[in-house]
Amino acid sequence: MPRTRLAPSPTGALHLGNVRTFLVNWAVARQQGWQIVLRVEDLDGPRVKADAASEAIELLAWLGLDWDEGPYTQLADLAPYHAALDRLIAAGQAYPCRCTRREIEAAQLSAPHGDDHELRYPGTCRPPSVGPEGGGSGRSAAEPPGCAAVTGSSLHSSPATQQPDDRAAAYRLLVPAGETTIEDNFAGAHCYDVSAATGDFLIATKEGLPSYQLAVVVDDARQGIDRVVRGDDLLSSAHRQRLLYDRLELGPPPHSWHLPLVVGPDGRRLAKRHGDTRASYYRERGVRPERIIGLMAAWCGLGAHEEMTAAAFANRLALECLPRKPIVFTAADDAWLLNS
DSSP states (O other), rough: EEEEEEEOTTTSBBBHHHHHHHHHHHHHHHHHHHHEEEEEEOOOOOGTOOOOOHHHHHHHHHTTTOEEEEEEEEETTOHHHHHHHHHHHHOOOOEEOOEEEEHHEEEETOOOSTTTTTOOOOOSSSTTTTTTSSOSSSSSSSSSSSSEEEEEEEETTOGGOOOSSSSEEEEEEEEEESOOEEETTTTEEEEEEEHHHHHHEEETTTTTOOOOHHHHHHHHHHTTTEEEEEEGGGGHHHHHHHHHHHHOOOOOOOOEEOOEEEEOTTSSEEEEEEEOBBBBHHHHTOOOOHHHHHHHHHTTTTOSOOOOOOHHHHHEEEEEEOSSSSOOOHHHHHHEEEEE
């Protein structure tokens, strides 16, 4: 049976843009008979907010969403990520990197930037036997300048075992040069050059945790997730994740539907600069869940604002009716929610 996941991250509160994506994911799953796994992606330690995970789960249930398994958390068991990283290292597909963000930023004077969240890595610690481009197929016999020899992965090792350099090592995946194409079920064909945009990207941090890219691939593979519905800001991540599926020999990545984001009047994704758009804010103001679902329905091409339950939304949703451009959250939308 096909399986999908709802994967809230406790790095912040659930806002209306998140709600729309989760609601569409849930509705399509219930229409198509997919199983739903609830997974809390809680690896981003410094950004994780206390009680955000439990609040997100409570809000999803309050809105009328349900799931078949979970909730699972990532921090509860790091062993699968350790094993995946060790496999990549043993295959010569990953290498240690001790560059600081400041050092990478300094290198940007002559190199292009990556996406909104990640600087392009200039390859400072890339093994010299691999060369400036290409995925590499074997471990380098010599460590690159600035990277002392490391035994095992930084997920297992403490900084004390990584001498003579006193900085803990992160790990990066060797990325081949050239563009790849992903056939998305909503966005269509999407072309992206990971090497040109981000270079060899992080798969494990200096703090000893797997990166988002590695963790989501490991989790989706071991939980049998073969259907993914999410925002189109993650289209570039889909290319990186496909590389990891290939390197880890996990088979084809999940079928995907990448949806346009909800943005503010300035065209930027919803954030504090657009006021309080948290689902919890509207609940605290007495807004009924059916009111919020009604706004989501209007955003999904189901007609004028009209209160409805999540079940009614699932019965009426048609993916082909979803707008192909970003949805703008306006003052009129806010007023409609509050005038209930």
